[in-house]
Amino acid sequence: MDVLYFAWVRERIGVPKERVETDAATVSALVDELRAREDRYAAAFADLSALRVAVDQELTDFDASIAGAREIAFFPPMTGG
Amino acid sequence: MRVVVQEAPFDFAAEAAGFADGRHDMGAVVTFTGIVRDVTSGDLQAMEIEHYPGMTEKALTAIAEEARQRWSLGDVLVIHRYGRLHAGDKIMMVATAARHRKDAFEAAEFLMDYLKSRAPFWKKEHAGDSADWVAARDEDEAALTRW
Structure with a gap:
């Protein structure tokens, strides 16, 4: 699956995305x-x-199943608006 | 209903004028615009906005759909920018049209509350020699409980 990182999580890990x-x-x-x-x-x-975590682009929690998931994303709390 | 995520600036006046234009059954239009604010007393060089392509559009659409279910709305518009912005730039806007103002005002506030904490955008302030991610505020999360 693809694992994506955003904002400071991306900076800390050093890549935006990895398999x-x-x-x-x-x-x-x-x-x-x-x-x-x-x-x-x-x-x-x-x-x-x-x-925060999103599985296949839906916000969820850390207990969520990732069976069959294509894309998991990790990021800090969002600051839109 | 229209949801737009773009890097380019948008023309607020044109968007506001065109929104729900000709919908003579709509008695109220509310618009809100978010603007890059310099909280560093003049040192802000840029506000960088990162987002999650794909999820951003889905999340904004879901929030707009939710607003349409909760209030009687004739139309909804959400525009949100990403990339490198500067103090005074318009970051985003929402517009709601309804028969009566209460629906239009409440739906606009709901959209703003939700897109602040539930749409995947992250802001980074570049000021002087430093660049800092803007922390989410507890008040913004708490604001969701009123809905």
Whole structure:
């Protein structure tokens, strides 16, 4: 699946988008896998309360299933308007 | 209903004039424009707005659809820009048309409250030598509870 990062999450991880092969069943499980990869992921995902997640472009929460998902995006709370 | 996400400036006067034009059943039009504000006392060089192409359009459309379900509206317009903007630039606008003003005002406020916290945009202020992401405000999240 494609994993996308926006705003300071993108800056901390260093890429806007990457392909991730995973068997993780939920967003949380995917986050745990990413955290274990490298320090930059651990830093970006240190405080999940500061992050929001979208699965296939729909806002959801970290318990959500990612079975069959094409696109997961992580970003800080939005500041539109 | 029209939802536009673009980098280019938009012509507020033309959009406002054309909105619901000829809809003689609509007695009220409310427009709101968001403008880049310099909170750094003159140091703001740019306001960079990042967004999530694809999700942005979907989220704004869903918010506009929700407004149409909750209020009696003849038309809804949402325009939101992204990219590098400067103090005084218009970032976004919403317009609502209704038979009566209450629906038009309330729907416009609802659209603004929701698109501040539920549409995937992020602002970064470039001022002096620093660039900082604008933090979401608790008040903006709290504003959603009234709907």
